[in-house]
Amino acid sequence: MTTSQPLIDPSAVTRIGIIGTGLIGAGWTALFLREGFTVTAWDPAPGFAAALLARLRQIFQRLDIPPAEQTRLLAALDCGGSAEAVANEVDFIQESGPEDVVTKRRIIALLDEFAAPGIVIASSSSGLPMSDLQAGCAGAHRLVVGHPFHPVYLLPLVEIVGGSATSPETVAWAETFYRGVGKSPVVCHSENIGFIGNRLQEAIFREALHMIDAGEATPEQIDAVITQGPGLRWSFMGPFLCYHLTGGETGIRGFFERFGASLTQPYSRLRAPELTEALLELVIGQTERAYGELSLEDLEGWRDERLLALLAVLRPRETTVTTKRHDFSGRADVR
Template identity: 45%
Template sequence: MARTFAIVGTGVIGAGWAARALAHGLDVVAFDPAPGSEAKLRAAIDNAWPALEKQGLAEGADRKRLSFARTISDAVGRADFIQENAPEREELKQSLLAEIDAAAKPGAIIGSSTSGLLPSRLQAKMANPGRLVVGHPFNPVYLLPLVEVLGGKQTTPETVEAAKEFYTSIGMRALHVRVEIEGFIADRLMEALWREALWLVNDGVATTEEIDAAVVYGCGLRWSLMGTFLTFHLAGGEGGMRHMLHQFGPALKLPWTKLVAPELTEELIDRVADGCEHQAAGRPIKELERRRDDFLIEVMALAKKYWPEAEGLEGRI
């Protein structure tokens, strides 16, 4: 397993990767050509460290294990795993990844933090394209566990599996995106909500504060435990997702949204309902409801500490 982690690009995402890796006891070598980048990186890590200490540091975790290289070659030459965090410009990333590839030792894996560019295109100029994966994290990288992992057409299956193992070893939930698609999974979902939110603001329906309140005090609390599908699975009562889709499915065609819904065929209902039943793993609806409710009670109690405006929250949800 990787013991030396290289960061190329030390902005918000790169700094987050560095902090997470240091907190898990790795040696971190960073590179960024921007003036003052080393000082900014160290300040960002110092700012994140108290939260990481509360979360619990791994054996050997130490901010002194960070070094800053002056060239890409010096940064990646001895690294076991390399994470690229350049701006979202395809040609820039292609050239940078080719340079990283040429300097990296054999067997090193290269991950790109791109939030939507396809790995098959990012591999275009690499001499060893089989070792590239996308490892798309979420801000703050040092705390949020999700990382979307996908390979391009030339990525070897072994590379994908090794990348998943590495990300898991530093406390992440590696979500394998099996189909190469722009925007991957999580950002496509967030972008759908984001588009709706912008329409609501644009049309004068709600302010940004009101829209955020709708998420924070409503759907967001439930989503943080069981996501979208299981939330709606419970909305169907004892009939679960199948009943919910048959009862409320026609509303998907009402002109409430700026997005076009898919045709709700019986095949689609079967796929969604079967998937929810698999997620439920045989647990009855009432058990899932109790689990959800216990979670919400604890989250709302915690909310009072961090959201002064959340007093009396229990009675409003």
């Protein structure tokens, strides 16, 4: 396959292939079924079809989808007999196998071999550079990372990251396609490991582990500080806009004048602490004591219920403020 072969029109996609049906593959499947696509899924785990069906029913239940509608959506799901067979019959592939470079390279090479020319293949990888995954593939130009956030069927963000051999057309295709299925894609211009989202999440998590290690805070306190404070703002304003609104009349400039010096003081201990058995026991013990009364399934239901409520409030408004499109209708909520 050569780069001169055009990609199919994103709006012509009707059949989607899901390779790997664990947590993330199942989330993609739920999203694509709800968006009206036919989905063919495959996973090497024995009995994957039954496990996938059970997971989808659980997701649909949480999304309050009536049983008859669930049945209708599930009728558009087919469980394939092999990765090759799936690749052969679909218009787009979302790979969600294990986060291991050797395994991913093998799966992606196989999909590239069997998918028709013009079909884009996206990997859900959380941080592996596509340049490593696509090396040696004949159709390297149509391979791209489309990194979702969990739960995939609710959180809009997808980070799109091309490798050195990915064509600009493929990146643009992925952006158009994901936007068309209700996602909020962000094209990352650098292949740094961890992209953007996981680097930020993990920076906070590393700092939190240091606080626990030093006896300065518990998981319960840290979770409360985030959810009752910055986290509420972060659901609709990023850190730059937050600080722009904390600097007085001169915005972000005023922020640096007021608080810039504190950034250079040793507030942060961002190198990860050593994960000693003692630290792990402390973190795990405290976290389980804080949340252990509820099963993980109950907590997932609670999470999805709240995300649905939050999205229902935010979606009709602008969730991104740009210099071109202002909507300050939620301003009264900002403190």
